[in-house]
Amino acid sequence: MHPAFSIVFFTTASGAGFALLLLLGLGAPLALLPSSSSFGFTALAIALLLAAGGLVSSVFHLGRPERAWRAFSQWRSSWLSREGVFSVLTFLPTAVFGIGWVFFGATMGLVGLCGVFAAALAAATIYCTGMIYASLKPIHQWHNSWVVPNYYALGLMSGFLILNFLVRFWAPHPIGVAVCSLSVVLVAWWTKERYWRFIDTTSARSTVASATLLGSRGRVHLLEAPHTEENYLLKEMGFQIGRRHRLRLRRIARIASFVLPVLLTLLALWFGGAFGGIAAGLAVVSAALGLVVERWLFFAEAKHTVTLYYGAEAV
Amino acid sequence: MIFLDHLRDYFSPREVVNTSPRVSDQVKCTTCYMCACRCGIKVHLRDGAIRYIEGNRDHPVNRGVICGKGAAGIMQQASPAKLTKPLRRVGERGSGEFREIEWDEALATAIDWLAAIRATDPKKLAFFTGRAQSQSLTGYWAAQFGTPNFAAHGGFCSVNMAAAGMYTLGGSFWEFGEPDWARTRLLVMFGVAEDHDSNPIKIALSGLRRRGAKFVSVNPVRTGYSAIADEWIGIRPGTDGLFVLSLVHELLKADRIDIDYLGRYTNAGWLVIQAPGAADHGLFARNENGEPLLLEPSGSLASGVAPGISFRLIGDAVLPDGRRAVPVFQLVAERYLDPSYAPERVAETCGIPAVTIRRVAAEMARTAFEDEIELAVPWTDWAGRRHQTMRGRPVSLHAMRGISAHSNGFQTCRALHLLQILLGTIDVPGGWRYKSPHPKPAPPGPKPAGRPEHVAPGKPLPGIPLGYPLSPEDLILDTEGEPFRIDKAFSWDAPIAAHGMMHMVIQNAWKADPYPVDTLFMYMANMAWNSAMNTAETMRMLRDKDPATGEYRIPRIIYSDAYYSETVAYADLVLPDTTYLERWDCISLLDRPIGSPDGPADSIRQPVVTPDRDVRPFQDVLIEIGARLDLPGFVTPEGEPRYPGGYADYIVNHERRPGVGPLAGWRGADGENAGRGAPNPHQLERYIANGCFWKHELPEEQLYFKHANKAYLETAVRMGLIDNPAPIVLQLYVEPLQCFRLAGQGYGSVLPPSTHRERIATYFDPLPFWYMPFEEARIDRTDFPLHALTQRPMQMYHSWHSQNAWLRQILGSNRLFVNRAVGRAMGLNEEDWVWLSSHRGRIRVPTKLMDGVNPDTVWTWNAIGKHAGAWNLDPDAPEFRKGFLLNHLISELLPPDRGYDFANADPITGQAAWYDLRVRIDRATPAEADIALPLPKTPAHPASLRPPPAILRYFAGARHEGSAQ
Amino acid sequence: MTSLPEPQLGQKKLGLVIDLDICVGCHACATACKEWNASGHMGPLPDFSPYGDSAWGVWFNRIHSFEEGNGEGARTIHFPKSCLHCEEPACVTVCPTGASYKRAEDGIVLVNEAICIGCKLCSWACPYGAREFDADEGVMKKCTLCIDRIYNEHLPPEDRQPACVMVCPVNARHFGDLGDPHSDVSELVARRVGGDLMPELGYKPVNKYLPPRTARMATAAPVVPAPTDDGSAGDRMLRWVDRLLSR
């Protein structure tokens, strides 16, 4: 699948944003986070910027952005529509929660309840995002049980890393957040490795033979594509990435999203203060870069069944 | 409420689809010309724009379907490569620098040049035309002008098929005949990718498969029709003759031939003089009336023209002068029973296992003799004998350029006809049938005009400069016996070059061999590109100047094209033509009509849209030039233009012979006559009312045995298709070939020069034989181990369609297909770049591996590669960068032999041997793998061409007009 | 609306049957489709860089060519493909706007261009590559089963067929109601054991493909030599010596 930048950015950013919102929505009412308005303001602003920025960026991917408002209508069948609905719904309790926290310093009671609602809706949004991909049967690399856990784990990982950095301006040495961050990074790492193993060792049931009804006489080769130049289908769904390139990018993704954040979070866990803050900050930067690569690969490595009609023998 | 509606619409939107939109406001019938198949089409117009083009259900050619090209006709009309104005060259030839001029100036210039030639030496005009479908006009014009130097595309196309068929059967595979599609049980198709009969063949193959008849394709490549064949025989190129003669061997050996048919309809019993060393050795023994003789059982001789005589097939006859003669059949049997034709002996050469050859022979025999068809249709033969039924043998053959485009094509095609005749399958139910206006007498007439005594300043020729020579006396030679035509057709180089030799004209004109010409006038043939052999060199010849004078060696070039093709850049004067939807045309019985075995037919094109630029139909222009040059056929005795109404006027009013004109339908003042009749001023209206075609259905009793069917022959005479109702005798043994051969052996008054003697003596064999194609025989076969072929893609027509926005998406570049096992052994991957070399040069090309190709063969789609800058395409279009033209490697001359440069052509007909090419593959280094070479320099293009749009949004009429949205 | 209509008893399922046994790969159905639809319900079907490098355009029907088998036994198969008007089309259910829908009355899958946001998700959801993005208008387009032909009262009844079916010179394309087990197309599918593309995905395509038949090699025994045969050409000719012919 063609990795469109707007989509790569959208899924990573809004994944991080909604996950952060989820953490704030749960963390504040449970008093696990600093209750100061300034923290609330900063953290929520970042979460909302990421979530909304991602959504706005996804709108640019549309052929007709001015009609984006129509995308909320088909929540009964469409994960994309559901994602839209949930993401917008998320903003309603978030608004109450944010106003309550920032202007009234309240994190409990009704405000806290709204925080929990926001967290639940954010969780639902992330689920929908994952399901947009996981529901697509033509793409084996998406249509599997690792995709939704991946979206959650990577989202939560970004959320925690950001939180672990942010919270340090209010609580110089937040052991709990750091420990959680560390564990979530490890879990995310594990799910990603499992995902990679899965797509490396399995392929779709669909093959060129099932796609064409041919094969009774032996191998099926594409002799000629319908058109000698690329068409929309190939541009969009025929993206190919070389093996060497792929492995190199996976290494980069692995190091930047997991290895470095683990090390840096460990440092931040050990050291508090400015040094710990810097380490936590670098972990965020590293993970952000790594996740962009990871997300790019998530698209680039996905093979669509349509390529079976264009020379692929399996997908 | 409104709000609720909106809300419902938001969550449950419903589209109201207009399922009955207005389709078109005008429908005009005409004839397609996206290729030469001549299908009937209906052009639907909406608000003046072409809504769509569909097949005309009533049309005899296509019965409602159209092909991939035909349906893309809209894009031909939208092409930015359309020429828009007459052009006069200002830069060097090939530079593409032109000045737009007015028609007055264009015509005055042409007339100025041509008048001077006609007044001094008319043969200094070389007029060469492509697949114009106006050959009866252009040939007539050339004859009126008085130049022998006229040819149309047949010489580089399929003259081998045409000539072999015409001399043998009086009809041919090439458009003059077809399998009995509805009744055949076994069709064996040789070397056909698409053919001129694109849609009819497809329609028919489909029916044939549905009926359960068997279809065998003999073709080195398994694509297209071969893909759906029941059996594919992946023959090695150039060896079909041997394969077929081996089938003949098997059938003779087993006595599975139709002896009765041979007796009735062929020259099997005609006696051939056996007197080696005599000047008439090998000619037919004839009586004092010139009638061939037969050997009666008693041993006496009888005339071969009378009906009912019984005669022998085998036996020695003693002629009145005491010499020996034997029946043709005896020579046939002796020759082909020879063990050298046994399947085992030919298997390796042909690349076909002996068991397969045996099996095919057996299947032919079984189908012919055990599945005999008998139709309860009484008919009367030429001698007036009544037959209660029509008996047929349902085996049919079809063949095209896979046979034709080899230097042994004439004899190979003869071998196919020999097989058909021995099986008794010519024009019988289930066999192969003549398409009207054929059959014609075999050997055919008329002879070519244009010998020195015919050519004089200001004088027309006494006939058309193309035809069928029957003996050396008919050749077009100068007083020294040297070629007299610029293309050397009808010389000893190619005595039976019935369609001329277009592929030699540029080369010869450049060399001034046999003499210089003044003006090369070309029409609708891309002769600087895909119809040239050795293309780069051909372009150089067009540009070359004589250093002594600084003048171009070919001083003047006039060209008429409708588009900015490669050749346009080499013309000094460009006469822009209309498209096929903008003009009158006439698909005439005098040319290559649309007749079928069921009867004669012809058709017209009518203008369906008006040109949006300053172009004129070439035929109108030619007629006007003719009149202004005072060519006799184009002016009245008073010197006034004879056809002031242009081509439409000519189509209706021209008479070639009294009562016979371009169109056969609705003749006579009131339109009552078919075939012959006075011109009918309302003829075109009658055609238009009938969907732009005319067809005469022959009655049932005339549908078969046309060569010997009294009722048919008389009808044909009445309609002006043939001159007399004598039966047409199928020629197993072709005497005119022997006449030439004798000259090669030194007998007769007109003799070939010593360089040509052996060649003539060898190849003019009156019985078909196989020889290795010339290029293969002369090059080092280990150095060039592979055959290289091209195939017609079904969705592109030669070079025309790269300008077509839809078709070029389907095939914008071509690759060289290599047998997978062979390619792998060479270390080639699925899609590598290679250098492809022939004895002529080398080019760099992308490849593709495939299984369904003969291992000794590589191939590519024809004419997809383009010259950068042509057709108003972007300079980085894939047609230039990835597409390639195989013609760069095809030499127009054979590797030198005895000091004479023979054309790379069939020695009998001069047919260009495109498919004799032998090549070698060398892997390109990865650094070289990106762009097809050679990549010639991009020329400029005329400023008047329309700029190509970045996005094409074709929509006829108002967008979503009428749709209830 | 992108929820699928409830299938009715005797549900009409209009679609195509494509015969891989006889398709010669001529591309007529592809250009005829382009031609009809360019000025049709979903028109225009734009072409980008039409006279330049990397030209591409919106096409509803495309012809692929495959080779099946290896070496000499390989067979070339031409393979036309357009929308299969699936019974369980995820291209419809994924659509967030309701632009993509399946008609209840005949099962035709369409895009309502007026509300499509061009998110392309439906093209990802179609396993067969039957959705075509119009980058000029920013909306998705696709084969309409020639909905503006098959019911069009301005056309004579015999022409109320998809353009691609009308044009196919070898009759490799058939149009009809696959929901009716007694329709010509259903019977053809039954007779020729037609099948679904990628049945494992469960989209239940309405369009069916008829597989190529196994090649018929000849069974004829070699020609039996005539009994007088003793091998030499001269002797073989003896058998014709007494055969008399007449014209």
Ligand SMILES: Nc1nc2c(c(=O)[nH]1)N[C@H]1C(S)=C(S)[C@@H](COP(=O)(O)OP(=O)(O)OC[C@H]3O[C@@H](n4cnc5c(=O)[nH]c(N)nc54)[C@H](O)[C@@H]3O)O[C@H]1N2
């Ligand atoms: N779509 C389309 N139709 C066309 C044309 C076009 O350009 N495009 N051109 C028209 C013209 S001008 C012509 S002349 C006709 C030609 O019509 P075809 O004769 O069908 O044309 P070719 O493509 O030359 O096909 C030659 C076939 O012969 C095979 N072949 C080559 N060498 C041999 C051999 O030695 N033995 C055997 N058995 N087979 C061999 C090739 O593989 C190929 O399949 O088509 C006409 N129709």
Ligand SMILES: Nc1nc2c(c(=O)[nH]1)N[C@H]1C(S)=C(S)[C@@H](COP(=O)(O)OP(=O)(O)OC[C@H]3O[C@@H](n4cnc5c(=O)[nH]c(N)nc54)[C@H](O)[C@@H]3O)O[C@H]1N2
């Ligand atoms: N390698 C290889 N070379 C071959 C062949 C092959 O099989 N292999 N085949 C040979 C054969 S059989 C043939 S017939 C030739 C064909 O070769 P050409 O006759 O040269 O082929 P076309 O590309 O058809 O070129 C015809 C020209 O006519 C122009 N034209 C199109 N429509 C009109 C019109 O309405 N009016 C005018 N005035 N011009 C028009 C086109 O723009 C084009 O420039 O190629 C030969 N060359």
Ligand code: SF4
């Ligand atoms: S075969 Fe196609 S291009 Fe040729 S005349 Fe017929 S419809 Fe036109």
Ligand code: SF4
């Ligand atoms: S083929 Fe593709 S576009 Fe057509 S209905 Fe099925 S899933 Fe949808």
Ligand code: SF4
């Ligand atoms: S591109 Fe249009 S039709 Fe397709 S899913 Fe998106 S909104 Fe629906």
Ligand code: SF4
């Ligand atoms: S049914 Fe109509 S829209 Fe669909 S492929 Fe055929 S011609 Fe094209």
Ligand code: SF4
């Ligand atoms: S028109 Fe018919 S034969 Fe031609 S590609 Fe389409 S389905 Fe195949």
Ligand SMILES: [Mo]
């Ligand atoms: Mo040709």
